[in-house]
């Protein structure tokens with residue numbers, strides 16, 4: 357499948373080259389054309405016997421058609437195995453997975469009348485593991501088949517979870533070197549500790565004085581810097597990215613939408629071709645975009661519900677058509693969603709505008725220069741056909757965690773809680789953007805598709821955000837406890853075991869403790885290029 361720069365349709369790439377490069381030369385994102393995706397539509401009834409790996413294979417063969425079957429099998433088996441994914445201890449005690457003999461790395465369980473898709477059973481306890489356990493294999497496979505003798509230098513901006521998942525995925529992978537940039541104070545203690553204690557000879561981690569958007573801007577700027585490109589060429593280094601701007605990150609996320617549908621049918625929770633809805637805690641728009649692509653491929657999806665925290669730039673956009681990043685970035689207890697520039701939205705604009713690269717370039721230029729853009733009504737309507745958007749405040753998020761515990765007996769993390777709250781708002785028919793009475797109060801009216809099924813994407817283990825989760829469900833004074841005591845305390849409340857990668861942090865040595873400014877980070881990358 358050909359991949360095009362979202363900003364210039366004449367910049368075309370093969371899947372392998374796009375995975376190696378990450379970002380297109382003009383700063384656009386590689387994306388298939390919408391008609392090429394739809395030409396590969398499947399009939400869901402033909403997939404009902406698929407286990408996770410079989411569905412993964414089907415999806416990868418569709419998008420990465422320059423990989424051989426053997427290469428794809430190798431990547432899948434290297435990533436999606438019992439060693440990386442511990443699903444034996446999933447909380448799905450009130451829901452039976454049909455494929456008990458075949459590993460489903462993203463099991464489904466019940467939360468009240470709805471479902472949780474548990475995406476956090478990987479090596480770093482967040483959903484990004486699903487893509488980042490396999491991306492290094494795609495990358496090295498692509499690389500080897502090109503017989504290149506260059507080294508790949510992977511630069512990664514993180515709001516907390518991508519960083520550790522990438523460090524874990526690329527650890528000691530030959531011919532690669534990785535640097536992760538995270539914002540000082542923008543990540544949870546456990547996230548920071550996970551990154552600072554990373555092992556491997558080819559990894560490095562730097563805190564940057566700024567927020568996540570600065571980290572992401574830094575990485576994009578380095579890719580498109582001609583001087584740095586020259587230095588790379590001189591040193592036989594090619595830059596790549598583990599961020600969701602890399603198409604190799606996006607495509608693996610399509611799989612679990614399809615597989616969840618299959619398993620809901622097979623366990624008689626839904627009938628074949630019933631439409632279902634997904635609620636996605638959203639930051640960079642990668643996860644939810646994968647859901648839209650699953651829909652384009654033929655998965656019977658009604659709405660994708662975009663859930664934001666107080667940084668509700670996407671809620672505003674989807675409800676009004678204006679994207680405006682000129683606002684304060686709030687630090688919340690769902691830090692992986694503290695983002696004002698959602699990179700993957702660019703791909704959605706490309707697809708829904710019928711691959712209109714000129715329009716996308718114009719909108720992205722406006723975003724860069726004045727910090728905002730507005731789409732026309734036609735495009736907005738297409739967005740609204742597929743997406744609905746809500747946000748939950750910090751206070752609502754905390755109450756959501758308590759409610760899920762008290763009413764549904766589930767302990768959910770702070771990101772999942774945002775989605776949980778947004779689902780409640782959706783079911784109430786709550787839309788503060790359109791429905792006001794004469795006094796300006798929000799009118800709540802019943803939502804149509806109440807009998808449809810709703811699946812919440814649970815993107816992180818509650819243990820990863822233990823302190824904040826505990827504060828919501830326990831009356832004790834948590835502030836006095838250290839993070840590891842918090843883990844144990846949460847373990848006493850929930851029956852789920854503490855993920856090994858988190859309990860092991862206690863005895864690990866801190867290897868990376870550097871904080872640099874934006875400019876210093878750029879210099880560091882230049883220095884590294886000549887050293888690796």
Ligand SMILES: *Cc1c(COP(=O)(O)O)cnc(C)c1O
Pocket residue numbers: 482483484517518600637638639640641642643644692693771815816
């Ligand atoms: C990254 C992340 C998100 C947001 O996903 P996007 O693909 O960036 O929209 C949500 N929750 C958690 C726990 C994450 O790590």
